[in-house]
Amino acid sequence: MPEDLQPQPTPPPASTPFAEAKTDVQRKTLDQRSQMDELMRLRHSCAHILATAVLRLWPDALLDIGPPTSEGFYYDFDLQHRFSPEDFPKIEEEMRKITKENQVFEKSVKTRAEALAYFEGKGQKFKVERLGDIPEGETITFFQNGEFVDLCAGPHVMRTGNVKPGGIKMLKVASAYFRGNEKNPQLQRLYGTAFKNKEELDAWVTLQEEAKKRDHRKIGTEMGLFAFDAEYVGPGFVLWLPKGTVLVEELEKLAKETEFQAGYVRVKTPHLAKKKMYTTSGHLPYYADSMFPSIELDELKGRPDLIAEKEGLLDRMIEMRSSILEVGKTIAAGFEIPVGTVQSTGEGLFAGLDEAMRQKGIEEDFILEKMTALRKLGKLDPVTSELVGKFDEVCTQLKKFPPRQTYYLKAMNCPHHHRIFAAEPRSYRDLPLRLAEYGMCYRYEQSGELFGLMRVRAMNMNDAHLYCTAEQFAEEFRAVNDMYLKYFKIFGIEKYQMRFSTHDPARLGQKFVNEPELWKKTEDMVRQVLIESGINYVEVANEAAFYGPKIDVQVWSAIGREFTIATNQVDFAVPAKFGLVYRDRDNTDKTPLCIHRAPLGTHERFIGFLIEHYAGNFPLWLAPDQVRVLTLNDDPPLVEYAKSIVAELRSHFVRVEGDYSPNPVKAKISDAEHAKVHTMLVLGGRDLESGNISVRLHSKGPQGAKPRAEVVADILAAIRERRG
């Protein structure tokens, strides 16, 4: 998968002690605010009530902001006292008191100077900063309830009494950087929620508890799907247990079949690559922090004498190098060619020092090379000439030593696939070339980011790279979208959204490759395909990858939780960096476009999503335990009948087990239900005599008895068709 290679954020202006907002959060317009629905108003007012209560309990608290959210509301404070859930009862009590006081929310307009004087007088430094965020010309309004006054654009409910005391609940204490920028101080964030009344709050609380039961980490442990072993294997590395591996392999089977039919070919690549791979792709300078540290291979290992010799030569080389560079830069300046410009010269020696060579190191290498050339032409003074001569000698000697090799664990598959593209000569007849791989990637995620299967450090991507011509692009892109929709249907994903991220023309050449026409052309193509395919999408400005527009795929699980499972990206830059070309009809070499796509994202995250989506009750084709045959007792003829059914199903690759113990059938059913076995075949004397099978489905109860052949055929068909 590709990555966004984003340069560091710009430093804050000197006038403020704080860094700017990291993400471009759109300020709500007053018009948008006035359209806030009733519940959002209520929650917004609750945030003020919370702040009122906190100030009563801790008068020295500094305030930041307190907006409503889809789940409730929060307010950010800076305070010596560390909030803990133990504080919640007294905060809630104070909030209820405030609702009973039935204070009026009163709006007032202030000038910027008045507002500034007010907050500076109170030492509310964060409020002073927030004041600075309000654009000139926008009306500055305050809201007051009781003794509490806040900078606020509203809107609010009329009175604190509109909030029902039973509808408020404090939820959690967390931390948040001021303006969401990690360079700023961390504030304490108090989360709460509010509903019209206690009944709605209770219903929400119940729903939260249900959601918690679906947590993939909990179900994964209960069902024996996967494990983490931080002590021996490392945090963020999944151990797929046999039952979880079933899910992995069923997904792979699905993807391989789907991709085969869509004309993909499969490849396999190693988990490591040399450093050159990632300097060429452009990942290393930007992405190194997210990669595992390099692996250094030193061929001189075990030869201390050679190592010492090499070190000595290196020291000499470095020393001479800086002296030569000093002279060389003076000479370059003498040609009136500023180092680092595209220019040819009378001598032709310092020509061709273009932008690409200005990257660190290359410019100096260029000068060294030219100094060697000048020496051969006899254009250097004797001292410099001798120095350069010795330098060349040392360099030659150093070349006799095997170079130190640096390897990296791959964080994405695209560079490897690019090298597969480069491995053979390509013709326009070969395109589109669709290279697919379940490639294991390794990313050094920050420790605080690890989260069950959703954020791991080793992940298996349902990856493919589609190389095509500009003319083929729309068709290829459409086919990728069709594949997404096909998967959504199989998994019963009813709600999805594609976030189409485009570039910012103002930052061409900085955040985005400087190809204005290609940007426009590809974005237009993507947009058109999205519209024509009837895809549900939103356009997000300025968030593209550096090499092309991208699409993030968000889906919502059965209980309404949102997951970003995949991204889809267009790349018109990196293939060129690897010099990838195909021979076109007109016998010229052209660079292909590349589409990165991974509809199932990573196994890890996708299975995490599926576990929560299905609450562990997988459809038959996915279920780790598809069928269990249970006998009423252990009478030999009955057990024989059961075993013959197990054998028949197993011959068709059905995952089936038998439970022939003399335990009561109620107990056996209970065991199977707890294990979430999809289909239970319950056999007793009646079934043996009639040649029937009594079917029971997980969490659906008994389905009655049917002839054996019919039951087997039904099971096989449901698996084959991947019925939900």
Added chain:
RNA sequence: GCCGGUGUAGCUCAGUGGUAGAGCAACGGUUUCGUAAACCGUAGGUCGUCGGUUCAAUCCCGACCACCGGCUCCA
């Protein structure tokens, strides 16, 4: 990475400044029964790791590790 919290048996959880319990699971028996739990028994823990305080630490203190809730980042 940052802020806060947590760490007791495979899982869910009690508990104490004088070196630990329950239920489920596991294991061994017994149990012959028609759709969500038959009975008896056995075994299982350096109380996350390493230091410190103490006559004595699972408990108090510190560091580290991991996990949880967020922030930032992201598939």
